[in-house]
Amino acid sequence: xxxxxTANPIDIMQKEGTIYVVPQGSVLHYDSQNDxxxxxxxxxxxVKQITFLPDNLQQxxxxxxxxxxxxKQMAQAKNISVNLEKMPQNLRDLVDMAFAVDxxxxxxxxxxxxxxxxxxxxxxxxxxxxxxxxxxxxxVFVGLGRLLxxxxxxxxxxxxxxxxxxxxxxxxxxxxxxxxxxLILAFVGVVQLQTFGAQIYVASLVTIGxxxxxxxxxxxxxxxxxxxxxxxxxxxxMQVNEELDALQTMGFSQIDFLVMPRLLALVLAMPxxxxxxxxxxxxxxxxxxxxxxxxxxQEYWKYAFDAFRLNNFLVGIxxxxxxxxxxxxxxxxxxxxxxxxxxxxxxxxxxSVVRSVVWMIVITGxxxxxxxxxxx
Amino acid sequence: MSGQAVINVKNLSVGYxxxxxxxxxNYQVNKGDVFIIMGGSGCGKSSMLRVLTGLIxxxxxxxxxxxxxxxxxxxxxxxxxREKSGILYQSGALFSSMTLAENIMLPLQQYSDYSASxxxxxxxxxxxxxxxxxxxxxxxxxxxxxxxxxxxxxRALALDPDIVYFDEPSAGLDPISSxxxxxxxxxxxxxxxxxxxxxxxxxxxxxxxxxxxIFLDAQSKTIMARGNPKELLKNPPNETVYEFLxxxxxx
Numbered sequence: 360x361x362x363x364x365t366a367n368p369i370d371i372m373q374k375e376g377t378i379y380v381v382p383q384g385s386v387l388h389y390d391s392q393n394d395x396x397x398x399x400x401x402x403x404x405x406v407k408q409i410t411f412l413p414d415n416l417q418q419x420x421x422x423x424x425x426x427x428x429x430x431k432q433m434a435q436a437k438n439i440s441v442n443l444e445k446m447p448q449n450l451r452d453l454v455d456m457a458f459a460v461d462x463x464x465x466x467x468x469x470x471x472x473x474x475x476x477x478x479x480x481x482x483x484x485x486x487x488x489x490x491x492x493x494x495x496x497x498x499v500f501v502g503l504g505r506l507l508x509x510x511x512x513x514x515x516x517x518x519x520x521x522x523x524x525x526x527x528x529x530x531x532x533x534x535x536x537x538x539x540x541x542l543i544l545a546f547v548g549v550v551q552l553q554t555f556g557a558q559i560y561v562a563s564l565v566t567i568g569x570x571x572x573x574x575x576x577x578x579x580x581x582x583x584x585x586x587x588x589x590x591x592x593x594x595x596x597m598q599v600n601e602e603l604d605a606l607q608t609m610g611f612s613q614i615d616f617l618v619m620p621r622l623l624a625l626v627l628a629m630p631x632x633x634x635x636x637x638x639x640x641x642x643x644x645x646x647x648x649x650x651x652x653x654x655x656x657q658e659y660w661k662y663a664f665d666a667f668r669l670n671n672f673l674v675g676i677x678x679x680x681x682x683x684x685x686x687x688x689x690x691x692x693x694x695x696x697x698x699x700x701x702x703x704x705x706x707x708x709x710x711s712v713v714r715s716v717v718w719m720i721v722i723t724g725x726x727x728x729x730x731x732x733x734x735x
Numbered sequence: 736m737s738g739q740a741v742i743n744v745k746n747l748s749v750g751y752x753x754x755x756x757x758x759x760x761n762y763q764v765n766k767g768d769v770f771i772i773m774g775g776s777g778c779g780k781s782s783m784l785r786v787l788t789g790l791i792x793x794x795x796x797x798x799x800x801x802x803x804x805x806x807x808x809x810x811x812x813x814x815x816x817r818e819k820s821g822i823l824y825q826s827g828a829l830f831s832s833m834t835l836a837e838n839i840m841l842p843l844q845q846y847s848d849y850s851a852s853x854x855x856x857x858x859x860x861x862x863x864x865x866x867x868x869x870x871x872x873x874x875x876x877x878x879x880x881x882x883x884x885x886x887x888x889x890r891a892l893a894l895d896p897d898i899v900y901f902d903e904p905s906a907g908l909d910p911i912s913s914x915x916x917x918x919x920x921x922x923x924x925x926x927x928x929x930x931x932x933x934x935x936x937x938x939x940x941x942x943x944x945x946x947x948x949i950f951l952d953a954q955s956k957t958i959m960a961r962g963n964p965k966e967l968l969k970n971p972p973n974e975t976v977y978e979f980l981x982x983x984x985x986x
Contacts, residue, residue: 520832597831600826600828600831604822604824605824605830608788608789608822609842609845610817611845
């Protein structure tokens with residue numbers, strides 16, 4: 360509220376069963392709460408009418424309208440009449456407009472129910488979200504079946520466009536981040552290894568770390584933030600623009616049309632990007648090893664290749680493949696379930712990234728345990 | 736042409752979950768009609784259209800289109816109904832990643848056996864029909880709001896539908912574009928015999944194009960009036976309808 364509140368622009372008095380409210384001079388930015396309580400106090404006696412009697416009222420704003428409105432509302436509840444005859448016509452019109460109820464909301468309720476009801480509602484919401492997600496996965500499998508049996512309406516140009524977006528256009532950022540991660544990994548490792556005089560093993564550390572898991576994880580995080588969120592935002596905006604409705608009413612499968620091209624593109628691109636990330640991470644490690652620690656170039660790469668194991672590399676690629684599925688499905692699902700306003704698109708985008716990252720960690724945990732058990 | 740019901744709505748209730756927007760609606764849309772669904776904001780006009788087009792299920796009751804109950808019919812029948820229906824959404828709902836021609840070609844590629852070159856020609860023809868000749872290779876972001884609606888209409892007409900639905904066609908258009916779109920709707924109705932269902936609260940459109948109508952009332956959640964809009968103006972059944980049709984005049 361405005362800081363310069365009008366000091367005391369309203370006089371209130373009671374006389375022979377009538378309360379007189381006298382606004383005078385300028386009633387601007389006036390806090391009516393005290394006066395309202397005062398008037399309410401007077402009404403506890405034998406009061407039949409509240410009369411507003413302006414005295415040289417020159418300027419007024421919504422604060423006076425609010426007082427009149429509140430007084431009238433309170434008076435109605437207590438069966439007291441309100442006389443506004445002497446008040447300015449435009450003020451009376453505004454109060455009448457505020458009372459002219461067009462329609463009462465009936466579905467909006469602040470009553471959230473008891474704890475049990477809330478728990479029930481939340482459980483029901485979780486169950487319904489779970490079944491929706493299952494329906495979506497089922498629909499994707501059916502879509503895949505249609506694609507493999509050449510009955511899909513997937514447009515190959517959409518697939519190429521999605522592949523271009525998550526392939527060549529992502530090369531630079533994936534290369535840079537992987538190079539830096541390899542560099543950091545080498546730095547952190549070499550500090551410890553130097554204490555044993557075993558700094559040459561930094562090459563093994565970086566190679567194993569990047570190929571086994573770090574390359575795939577870094578690519579996953581980059582692609583979840585870059586591509587998964589873009590899927591959610593694009594499809595969410597299509598929801599806002601009624602394009603999804605148009606697809607549905609034209610009889611096109613949203614899965615074939617929107618999900619399959621993106622899913623296939625990401626599933627194809629992720630393993631390749633993971634390979635690139637592995638290599639760039641090793642280059643980052645070599646940068647530290649050769650230029651900062653002073654290890655011989657040939658020796659660094661000899662140790663790096665010695666540490667390279669095909670099973671580590673394949674486990675990393677498999678991670679990339681799984682992450683591709685997760686990112687594409689989370690992005691598309693969040694877009695398809697997006698609301699119909701701008702805010703919802705933001706929420707869908709955030710959700711897609713958070714869900715992708717969470718599921719990537721979960722899948723990494725599962726793959727790690729399985730690999731441990733089968734001795735890979 | 737007229738007289739035969741192509742849309743038959745029986746005891747229809749429209750809403751979302753527990754929230755009912757409209758109860759027990761009964762009406763018919765005859766072949767060749769320009770049928771207006773009108774009413775104030777929030778009365779359920781657009782939701783009614785979403786039910787008619789199968790985007791949301793009815794809470795209760797039946798919607799028969801060309802004799803097929805869209806709530807219970809198998810997917811194959813629903814698909815046939817969709818092929819014979821076109822919809823123009825408020826925003827045009829053109830696919831932004833495609834050119835105007837590609838937008839129109841999409842349903843043709845899916846549902847017709849024409850060769851690629853014929854499909855391209857049909858797309859150009861449909862664009863020309865709505866006054867967008869030569870705009871084939873433009874993207875939706877490169878044209879104005881009115882042109883987007885015209886392109887959306889061209890896409891809606893791609894498969895020569897029996898019924899075309901319009902959701903607030905005048906929304907966001909200047910008076911001239913709005914008038915031109917009304918003329919276009921009438922022209923399509925006259926020349927192709929297409930049944931038109933328009934959801935709107937634009938009075939000028941209602942009186943210009945409407946041959947039959949229903950008036951939905953948010954307060955009572957019912958169809959408050961039905962008939963030719965001009966006749967309703969002459970003999971309004973109640974104050975609410977009169978006020979609506981006269982832009983708030985009191986009787």
